[in-house]
Amino acid sequence: MHFSTIFAATALIGAAVAENHFIAVSNKTGALAFFPDSLQAANGDTVTFRFWPKNHSVAQSSFAQPCAPMQNGFWTGFVPTQSADVVSNTSFTMEVTNASAPIWFYCSQGKHCQGGMVGVINPPRTGERTLAAYKNASTSAKDNLSPSTVAGTGGKINENGTATSGSPSASGSNPSQATGAASHLAGSAAFAGLTSFFAYLLI
Numbered sequence: 001m002h003f004s005t006i007f008a009a010t011a012l013i014g015a016a017v018a019e020n021h022f023i024a025v026s027n028k029t030g031a032l033a034f035f036p037d038s039l040q041a042a043n044g045d046t047v048t049f050r051f052w053p054k055n056h057s058v059a060q061s062s063f064a065q066p067c068a069p070m071q072n073g074f075w076t077g078f079v080p081t082q083s084a085d086v087v088s089n090t091s092f093t094m095e096v097t098n099a100s101a102p103i104w105f106y107c108s109q110g111k112h113c114q115g116g117m118v119g120v121i122n123p124p125r126t127g128e129r130t131l132a133a134y135k136n137a138s139t140s141a142k143d144n145l146s147p148s149t150v151a152g153t154g155g156k157i158n159e160n161g162t163a164t165s166g167s168p169s170a171s172g173s174n175p176s177q178a179t180g181a182a183s184h185l186a187g188s189a190a191f192a193g194l195t196s197f198f199a200y201l202l203i
């Protein structure tokens with residue numbers, strides 16, 4: 001009894017300190033860019049990609065091979081927008097589980113990656129693996145490839161505030177990221193908590 005009360009309180013504090021970051025995928029005028037294209041996120045933080053016109057995607061790559069999907073990387077799928085200059089109701093949320101590991105990403109639409117539509121979460125603080133170097137390498141990538149995994153892999157697709165699994169089954173390719181946020185919440189309330197957590201993200 002006591003233990004579970006303390007556990008729940010601790011879990012709530014944990015949930016309160018996790019930060020939610022947002023990255024805009026393009027903008028109203030269709031810039032081939034992410035805003036911001038570089039950010040720092042701690043373990044347990046979430047990053048939500050919000051999609052602007054017209055029809056972009058976000059895929060994870062290695063630093064060495066921009067514009068090509070990384071094995072076990074996240075994938076939002078393509079998110080076409082219905083209106084000309086309004087952000088989509090569809091967004092994608094992923095959790096950062098290892099802040100020491102840079103997460104390089106790109107848009108796999110047309111030649112958007114080659115056009116500079118790339119970004120990074122937690123870039124190395126020192127050394128040559130900079131966003132500028134990654135972007136430079138992307139401009140000369142031969143192809144721009146989409147992952148063959150299901151849209152939503154490595155995170156959650158949110159539809160107008162409702163989180164839905166991007167994987168066909170609960171044992172999707174990266175369940176730790178898909179359910180990570182729930183671990184901050186106590187016991188049986190976990191799923192309801194996760195749902196309202198993602199609803200909260202979109203307000």
Ligand SMILES: *[C@@H]1O[C@H](CO)[C@@H](O)[C@H](O)[C@H]1NC(C)=O
Nearest residue numbers: 026027028029030031032033
């Ligand atoms: C979109 O981004 C581009 C490039 O940063 C900028 O020039 C343009 O003004 C932006 N459009 C809007 C509506 O913010």
Ligand SMILES: *[C@@H]1O[C@H](CO)[C@@H](O)[C@H](O)[C@H]1NC(C)=O
Nearest residue numbers: 055056078079080081109110
């Ligand atoms: C969005 O882009 C993808 C990839 O090019 C394409 O397969 C899909 O048909 C597009 N969707 C719409 C509605 O244009």
Ligand SMILES: *[C@@H]1O[C@H](CO)[C@@H](O)[C@H](O)[C@H]1NC(C)=O
Nearest residue numbers: 081082083086087088089160
């Ligand atoms: C978002 O969803 C609401 C209804 O759920 C709809 O009225 C609105 O037009 C949608 N926005 C876009 C950009 O599709």
Ligand SMILES: *[C@@H]1O[C@H](CO)[C@@H](O)[C@H](O)[C@H]1NC(C)=O
Nearest residue numbers: 097098099100101102103124
């Ligand atoms: C986190 O990422 C770093 C850098 O890639 C790696 O060395 C380390 O093993 C990773 N930690 C875990 C727990 O996966």
Ligand SMILES: *[C@@H]1O[C@H](CO)[C@@H](O)[C@H](O)[C@H]1NC(C)=O
Nearest residue numbers: 132133134135136137138140
């Ligand atoms: C940009 O890429 C080209 C070709 O891949 C390479 O030769 C050049 O050194 C790179 N420049 C920078 C600043 O990384």
Ligand SMILES: CC(=O)N[C@H]1CO[C@H](CO)[C@@H](O)[C@@H]1O
Nearest residue numbers: 088089090159160161202203
């Ligand atoms: C996140 C989001 O776009 N929510 C919208 C869902 O649809 C209702 C009804 O149109 C809007 O009021 C919300 O803004």
Ligand SMILES: [Cu+2]
Nearest residue numbers: 056107109112
């Ligand atoms: Cu794009």
